[in-house]
Amino acid sequence: xxxxxxxxxxxxxxxxxxxxxxxxxxxxxxxxxxxxxxxxxxxxxxxxxxxxxxxxxxxxxxxxxxxxxxxxxxxxxxxxxxxxxxxxxxxxxxxxxxxxxxxxxxxxxxxxxxxxxxxxxxxxxxxxxxxxxxxxxxxxxxxxxxxxxxxxxxxxxxxxxxxxxxxxxxxxxxxxxxxxxxxxxxxxxxxxxxxxxxxxxxxxxxxxxxxxxxxxxxxxxxxxxxxxxxxxxxxxxxxxxxxxxxxxxxxxxxxxxxxxxxxxxxxxxxxxxxxxxxxxxxxxxxxxxxxxxxxxxxxxxxxxxxxxxxxxxxxxxxx
Amino acid sequence: xxxxxxxxxxxxxxxxxxxxxxxxxxxxxxxxxxxxxxxxxxxxxxxxxxxxxxxxxxxxxxxxxxxxxxxxxxxxxxxxxxxxxxxxxxxxxxxxxxxxxxxxxxxxxxxxxxxxxxxxxxxxxxxxxxxxxxxxxxxxxxxxxxxxxxxxxxxxxxxxxxxxxxxxxxxxxxxxxxxxxxxxxxxxxxxxxxxxxxxxxxxxxxxxxxxxxxxxxxxxxxxxxxxxxxxxxxxxxxxxxxxxxxxx
Numbered sequence: 219x220x221x222x223x224x225x226x227x228x229x230x231x232x233x234x235x236x237x238x239x240x241x242x243x244x245x246x247x248x249x250x251x252x253x254x255x256x257x258x259x260x261x262x263x264x265x266x267x268x269x270x271x272x273x274x275x276x277x278x279x280x281x282x283x284x285x286x287x288x289x290x291x292x293x294x295x296x297x298x299x300x301x302x303x304x305x306x307x308x309x310x311x312x313x314x315x316x317x318x319x320x321x322x323x324x325x326x327x328x329x330x331x332x333x334x335x336x337x338x339x340x341x342x343x344x345x346x347x348x349x350x351x352x353x354x355x356x357x358x359x360x361x362x363x364x365x366x367x368x369x370x371x372x373x374x375x376x377x378x379x380x381x382x383x384x385x386x387x388x389x390x391x392x393x394x395x396x397x398x399x400x401x402x403x404x405x406x407x408x409x410x411x412x413x414x415x416x417x418x419x420x421x422x423x424x425x426x427x428x429x430x431x432x433x434x435x436x437x438x439x440x441x442x443x444x445x446x447x448x449x450x451x452x453x454x455x456x457x458x459x460x461x462x463x464x465x466x467x468x469x470x471x472x473x474x475x476x477x478x479x480x481x482x483x484x485x486x487x488x489x490x491x492x493x494x495x496x497x498x499x500x501x502x503x504x505x506x507x508x509x510x511x512x513x514x515x516x517x518x519x520x521x522x523x524x525x526x527x528x529x530x531x532x533x534x535x536x537x
Numbered sequence: 538x539x540x541x542x543x544x545x546x547x548x549x550x551x552x553x554x555x556x557x558x559x560x561x562x563x564x565x566x567x568x569x570x571x572x573x574x575x576x577x578x579x580x581x582x583x584x585x586x587x588x589x590x591x592x593x594x595x596x597x598x599x600x601x602x603x604x605x606x607x608x609x610x611x612x613x614x615x616x617x618x619x620x621x622x623x624x625x626x627x628x629x630x631x632x633x634x635x636x637x638x639x640x641x642x643x644x645x646x647x648x649x650x651x652x653x654x655x656x657x658x659x660x661x662x663x664x665x666x667x668x669x670x671x672x673x674x675x676x677x678x679x680x681x682x683x684x685x686x687x688x689x690x691x692x693x694x695x696x697x698x699x700x701x702x703x704x705x706x707x708x709x710x711x712x713x714x715x716x717x718x719x720x721x722x723x724x725x726x727x728x729x730x731x732x733x734x735x736x737x738x739x740x741x742x743x744x745x746x747x748x749x750x751x752x753x754x755x756x757x758x759x760x761x762x763x764x765x766x767x768x769x770x771x772x773x774x775x776x777x778x779x780x781x782x783x784x785x
Contacts, residue, residue, distance in 0.1 A: 228697070286700065288665070288675055313695035317677045320630065320662035324669035329631045329746035332660045345750065350658050351554045355563070357658075358750035400674035400704035403690070407698040414696035444785070462680075462715040463694055468550045468656060469574055469714055477784045488550050494758060498782045500774065506763070515761035516777055518770045528768040532775045533785060 219339050221247035222304035222365070224254045224295060225267055226314050232263075234417055235310035235372035237270060242375040243308050244271035246337055246344075252276060253386070254298045256291055258284045261388050268386030270378065275388045276301065282395045285402040286314055290395040292321045297393040299326060304365045306344045308337075311369035312416075319369045328363040335374040344368055352468035352491035372416045373474050413447040415466065420446025421475045423466055423493070424454055427482020427503060427522050431459040436523060437481060440530040443537065449473065449493075451483045467492030481522035485510030502526065538592040538684075540583040541644065543637065543651040543663065544576040544611055546604035550656055561749045562626070563657075570603065572610040575652025577719035578712035582682060583650050584615045585717065590684075593617045597641070599633055599742075601625050605735055612730035613722035619733070622740035629747035634666035636740045641671060646707060648689075653678040653711040661711075668709035676702045680715040 223243040226236040244251050253272040255264040257279070264275035278294040295318070299307060307322070309315040311333040323330040334346035335356075344366035350357050361367075415421060422441040424434055434448065441448045450460035452467060466473055468488035478496035483489060485501070485508055493499070494513060501514035502522045511517045518525055548554060548568045555564040572580075583594045596611045596619040598604050608619040622640060627633055641649070649668075654661035661677070668675035680699075681692035684706075691710060693700045704710075722730070764770045764777065778785045 233696070288677075292669075313678065313693070316661055317665060317675075320665035321669050321675065323631060323662070324634060324666035327631070329629050330660075330662055331747070332630075332662060348659075349755070350752075351548070351552075351563075352550075352656065352659060353755060354554050355556065355752055356755050357752045360748045360750055362744075362746050362748055400676055400702055400708065402700045403703045404701040405698055406701065412697065417696065462713075465714070477778070477782075486551075487553060494755070498778070498784050499758070499761070500778070511763065512760050513758045515758075515782065516774055517761060517763045518765060518767070518774060519763060520767035520770070525768055525771060528771045529774065532771050536775060536779060537785065 219247055219305040220249040220252070220302065222252045222254060222298060222302060222307045224307070224309035224315070224318070226310055226312060227255065227257055227263060230259060230263060233310055233312060235312055235370070237377045238372065238375040239308045239310045239370045240267060240270045240272060241377045242337060242370055244378070246306065246339065250274065252302050252304065254278070254295060256283050256294050261390055264388050265386065268384045269380035269382055271384065272386045275386050276391045277388055278391045278393055280395055282398065285405065287398050287401050288317055288321050289398050289400065291318050292325055293395050294391070294393045295322050296325055297391060299365065305339070305342065307365050307367045309369055311371050315369045319367050323367050326365070328365060328367060329361055331359050331361060331366065331368040333371045334368050335371050337368060337370070349472070352488070353472055353494060354491050415447045415449055415464065415471050415473050418447035418473070419476045420444035421449045421473055422446060422479045422481065423449030423451065423483060424481050424522070425451035425483030426453040428454060428459065433523060434459060436526045440479065440526055440533070443530050443534050444477070446475065451489050452486070480510050480514070481526055483510055484508040485513070538586055538590045538647045539645060540586060540592065540594050541641065541646045541649045542576070542579050542583045542594060542596050542611065542616065543649065543667070544580065544596050544598050544607060545573040545655040546570050546598060546600045546607035547573045547655050547657040550574065556752050556754070561752055563752070570606065572607045573652050573655045575654055575656065575712060575714070578714065578716045579650035579652050580611045580614050580616060581717045581719040582712055586684065592647070595620065597637070598622065599624050599627055599636060599740060608735055609730050610722065612733045613726040614720055615726060617733065619735045621735055621737050623737060624740060624742055628742050628745035630660045630662035630666055631746045632742045634663050634670055636742045637663070637667050638670035640738055640740055648707055649709045651709065651711045653713045664709050664711040671709070673708050674704045675709045676704050677711045678713040679710055680713050682710065682716065
């Protein structure tokens with residue numbers, strides 16, 4: 219089986235989730251593993267992917283491809299798919315991948331298995347497990363058409379250690395990226411050092427119990443000490459204490475960090491669905507009967523506003 | 538400006554979904570279905586544009602007969618009319634997009650809105666696949682929109698920032714939370730919705746492109762332990778996180 223993986227990069231840096239997709243591609247492919255790199259300097263960048271097991275890199279470098287565009291990137295991947303005739307196409311289920319994969323699928327008239335957490339080949343077609351209803355259920359799906367496309371959920375697949383002695387052949391490619399109807403005019407980057415929720419190893423989330431936007435400073439302090447990201451429950455987001463980009467759960471993000479600390483969050487079913495795959499869950503809540511304690515590994519019954527600062531200091535001392 | 542809004546009839550997010558007797562679908566018994574929450578943002582945005590620029594807002598859904606209830610919800614918010622494409626079990630995104638495109642290609646519109654994803658299967662694919670099938674540009678999961686003459690400028694969040702995307706119109710645009718605050722239907726709106734037209738149009742979803750092998754419950758987490766009360770429990774918690782859980 220031959221697998222094609224789109225290796226997403228921004229500003230010359232491959233996304234962690236893209237490396238995970240590539241490594242899963244290597245496990246899946248008993249034949250050739252081909253990576254597609256799109257953007258400025260793609261050929262130079264692509265070389266390093268050999269270390270993760272890619273046999274060949276198709277590099278699309280074009281001025282119009284410096285910033286993401288659904289149409290431009292779809293044209294490149296269509297060209298790549300026509301060139302190598304893969305049995306499956308993988309990419310990370312990031313904002314870019316989840317926009318690009320459906321467009322490519324519709325172009326090639328094949329379905330996309332979205333945001334999957336497990337992959338295999340069955341009778342020549344890809345089969346995957348994907349969480350649905352924000353994680354309340356898992357569904358196993360199989361593509362009836364080839365090449366099947368799948369987007370891989372960040373952190374669901376483990377990356378392998380890079381092997382610097384392995385190299386890949388880099389092929390410069392050209393695609394007709396002419397007339398783009400939609401294009402990115404500008405990218406507004408967040409502050410340096412912000413950690414994306416879906417990629418964070420540590421998340422500290424606050425809920426209604428935090429009582430105000432200002433009190434999230436206590437959450438930020440702990441997140442900073444852990445080197446993690448700040449999350450929020452829907453109640454906190456709907457109260458305008460945090461931006462909706464921080465919301466964890468159904469209508470927000472589904473996360474799976476190593477450690478999830480829920481502070482002042484009672485644990486509505488929509489919230490639990492979004493964080494139940496975390497490795498270790500800590501809950502701090504005044505109400506000993508709060509549903510969050512039923513799924514938390516460790517709980518402290520108490521006021522998050524009092525407990526968190528003490529916890530921050532204690533963790534700082536042992537880190 | 539005439540706007541089409543694609544909507545879906547989905548289980549309420551408060552539902553504890555259960556697997557159906559066939560092992561491949563969910564049980565709909567005692568499940569309350571609602572207008573997909575992301576679609577509420579799409580309907581709201583369409584209504585705001587209509588109020589500003591005039592025109593008509595038409596809802597379209599593919600689903601069972603009961604999905605008309607969801608169409609009525611959108612009509613009560615202020616949409617003018619609706620189209621229902623009967624389909625008892627909507628299949629995969631590709632097949633749905635094909636069926637929608639087949640009907641939409643004969644309708645006149647200036648813009649198509651969708652919610653960024655349906656909160657049942659979480660595919661987030663129909664808007665984008667529909668755009669491709671109609672030969673239109675798409676901008677997915679937007680949190681801000683400004684219409685100019687023949688173009689639209691939208692904000693789209695990604696991991697680490699926001700992309701400002703300019704697109705020609707018509708386009709298929711999918712709405713994310715943050716785009717607006719959906720209005721509640723007024724009593725008058727609910728009364729008026731009953732008289733607004735819902736047209737049934739035949740549709741063909743064809744053969745599904747994805748086979749469902751099975752549906753399972755995720756592994757349940759075993760309940761953990763209460764370490765203690767208040768700040769006094771902190772040292773013990775830190776010790777457990779270090780020595781037992783080994784995460785810090």
